[in-house]
Amino acid sequence: MESLADYFKVFSEPNRLTVLETLRTGPLNVTAVVEKTGLSQALVSKHLKLLTIAGVVRRRPEGSLVFYEVIDKGVFQLLAQARKLMLASRRQQLDALAAIL
Amino acid sequence: MESLADYFKVFSEPNRLTVLETLRTGPLNVTAVVEKTGLSQALVSKHLKLLTIAGVVRRRPEGSLVFYEVIDKGVFQLLAQARKLMLASRRQQLDALAAIL
DNA sequence: TCACGTCATAACGACAACGTGATACTACAT
DNA sequence: ATGTAGTATCACGTTGTCGTTATGACGTGA
Numbered sequence: 001m002e003s004l005a006d007y008f009k010v011f012s013e014p015n016r017l018t019v020l021e022t023l024r025t026g027p028l029n030v031t032a033v034v035e036k037t038g039l040s041q042a043l044v045s046k047h048l049k050l051l052t053i054a055g056v057v058r059r060r061p062e063g064s065l066v067f068y069e070v071i072d073k074g075v076f077q078l079l080a081q082a083r084k085l086m087l088a089s090r091r092q093q094l095d096a097l098a099a100i101l
Numbered sequence: 102m103e104s105l106a107d108y109f110k111v112f113s114e115p116n117r118l119t120v121l122e123t124l125r126t127g128p129l130n131v132t133a134v135v136e137k138t139g140l141s142q143a144l145v146s147k148h149l150k151l152l153t154i155a156g157v158v159r160r161r162p163e164g165s166l167v168f169y170e171v172i173d174k175g176v177f178q179l180l181a182q183a184r185k186l187m188l189a190s191r192r193q194q195l196d197a198l199a200a201i202l
Numbered sequence: 203t204c205a206c207g208t209c210a211t212a213a214c215g216a217c218a219a220c221g222t223g224a225t226a227c228t229a230c231a232t
Numbered sequence: 233a234t235g236t237a238g239t240a241t242c243a244c245g246t247t248g249t250c251g252t253t254a255t256g257a258c259g260t261g262a
Contacts, residue, residue, distance in 0.1 A: 004180065007187040009113035013220080014106040030239055043221060045240055055190025064229040064238055072189055078182055079105065085175055086108040089156025092172055114250080131209055144251060146210055165208055165259045 001054055010054045011079070015039055016047045023057065024076060027069035111155045112180070116140055117148045124158065125177060128170035 001007055011017060015037070022028060022036045034044050048068050051057040056075055060067045070076075112118060116138070123129060123137045135145050149169050152158040157176055161168045171177075 001187060001191060003115050003118075004184055004187060005113050005115040005118050007183055008109050009219095012106050012110035012113045014104050015220085017104075017106050031237085040222070041239075042223080042241080046220085049240080055187075055194050061228095061239095066239060071193060072186060074182075074186055074189075078179070078186060081175075081179055081182060082108055083105055085173060085179060086105060086156075088173055088175075093156050116250085132207090141252070142209075143211085143253080147251085150210080162209095162259095167209060 007054065010050065010056060011082075013047075015043065016050065017079075019044060019047045020051060020056070020070070020075070020079075023068060023070050024073075027060070027067045029062075029065040029067050031065075033068070108155065111151065111157060112183075114148075116144065117151065118180075120145060120148045121152060121157070121171070121176070121180075124169060124171050125174075128161070128168045130163075130166040130168050132166075134169070 011020075018037050018039070019033055022033050028036070030041065030044060030048065033039075033048070034041050037044065039047075048057065048059075052059050052068070056071065057068050058071050060069065112121075119138050119140070120134055123134050129137070131142065131145060131149065134149070135142050138145065140148075149158065149160075153160050153169070157172065158169050159172050161170065
C-alpha cells in the first residue's frame, strides 16, 4: 500500500467489490464467499489476498477453514460516500446534457 | 461511469490524483496544470478528459484557453476519508507484525 | 493569410491486472 | 497411510492502462 492511488485501486475492481460486500454482514470462509459470489475459487482467493495485503480484511485460519473478516467497517462508509458522489456526478452530467438540448 | 468500481478507478492513478489536487484551490487551464505538475501536456490532457467523463471536473473553454474546475469539492472529502482509512490499515498492519515479533 | 500558442487525439510500445486451469499444500477423517 | 475438502499459488493468455511522440485542430494576433 504505497500511495493513496494504490488504496483506491483496491476498490476499483467489480469482482473484488463483490467479494468485499460479501463480508459486510460478518466473517466468512473462502468457500462461503465462492458460493455467495459465484466466482471461481482461485479468483476469490486472489482477491481476498489482495484485500488482506491492503489491510481491509483480516485472515483467520480455523481448523481446515480460513475465515476472512472486514477489519474496519468504515470502508463501507467509504463505498457509500463514493457511490453518492458518483450518482451526483451522473445527475450533473444529465443536467449538462439537458441544458444543451 | 458504469459501476462503482469504475468510479474508484478514476482515483486509482497517482498522476491523475496529482492533476486533481492541482484543481483543489480553483479552476486552472491546461498549461497551468502542466506547469504545476511537471507532467507532459498530452498526459495532462488525457487525465483531464477522464476526470471530465467521470463527472468530477468541468471543462470550460475561454478564448484559446480551456479551464477545468472541480464540480463537487466533496471529492476531496472522499480522498481524505480514504487516506484516513489507509493510514489506519497501515497502523493495524504494524500492530499485527509487532504481535508476532 | 500566416504564424503561434493552446489543447486534443492517434498510434504505438511497455507493462500491469484479470481470470482460468492445473497443481501444491494443509488439516482432518477413515 | 490414504483420501478428501478447503485453500493457496503457479503459469499462461488476454485485455486494459499508462506514457510518449507526433500530429491535428482551434483561436488569436500580426
